[in-house]
Amino acid sequence: MLVTTPSRATTTRPVPARPRPVPARPRPAVELSDPIPTRWALTGIVALVGANVAAALLEPLPANPAASEPWFIPVLSMIVTLAMLAALGGLLARQRWGLGMSALAGGISVLMVLGCPLSGHHHFGLWWVGEIAAVAAWTGISLAGLRSAPNRQLSDPAAR
Numbered sequence: 001m002l003v004t005t006p007s008r009a010t011t012t013r014p015v016p017a018r019p020r021p022v023p024a025r026p027r028p029a030v031e032l033s034d035p036i037p038t039r040w041a042l043t044g045i046v047a048l049v050g051a052n053v054a055a056a057l058l059e060p061l062p063a064n065p066a067a068s069e070p071w072f073i074p075v076l077s078m079i080v081t082l083a084m085l086a087a088l089g090g091l092l093a094r095q096r097w098g099l100g101m102s103a104l105a106g107g108i109s110v111l112m113v114l115g116c117p118l119s120g121h122h123h124f125g126l127w128w129v130g131e132i133a134a135v136a137a138w139t140g141i142s143l144a145g146l147r148s149a150p151n152r153q154l155s156d157p158a159a160r
Contacts, residue, residue, distance in 0.1 A: 032097040034150040041094045044102050044145055048087060051106070051138035055113070058127045058134070063120060070119070076112055080105045087142075099146040106139030 083105035090098020113132050117124045 031150075032095075032100055034096045035094050036096050036099065036145065036148070036150075038094065040099070040145040040148060041091045043141060044091045044099055045088065047138045047141040048084060048091075048102055048105075051109075051134040052084070054134040055109075055131045058130045060122060060125070060127055063123050067120070069121065073112075076108055080108050080112070083108070096146065096150070099142050103139060103142035103146055106135060106142050109135045110139055 083101045087098050087102035087105055090096075090101055092098075110132070113128070113135050116122050117128055122128070
């Protein structure tokens, strides 16, 4: 047996209209050939040089100086060195690809610093924390500059 209730008159309230979301302005396309502001170029140079000076000052003598290093360490060191030279050239020319090369060199350097004590080349210590902080900061600054808005006033003379 089904039980029903008497029907009642219902009042409907109008649902307030939701405001339409404002579409976000699309970020301008960023190309590696775009120029960068002077402050990003100087910040990238200071980060690159500062991180490498800090790493050289903090790194202790090897745990076993007679141990040979694996074949890929000199290859990675050469890639990092060439990428740093290219990064310095690009940053001095205020080109975005200089930040890209700096981020590449910094990323490989982070991996090399992480792997150094793991391979037995050095012992873990406070030097390692300082060195990883310096190299990670360099990489982070390079990536932040790489993601920054392009300086259209430098690349487009009509925008002036």
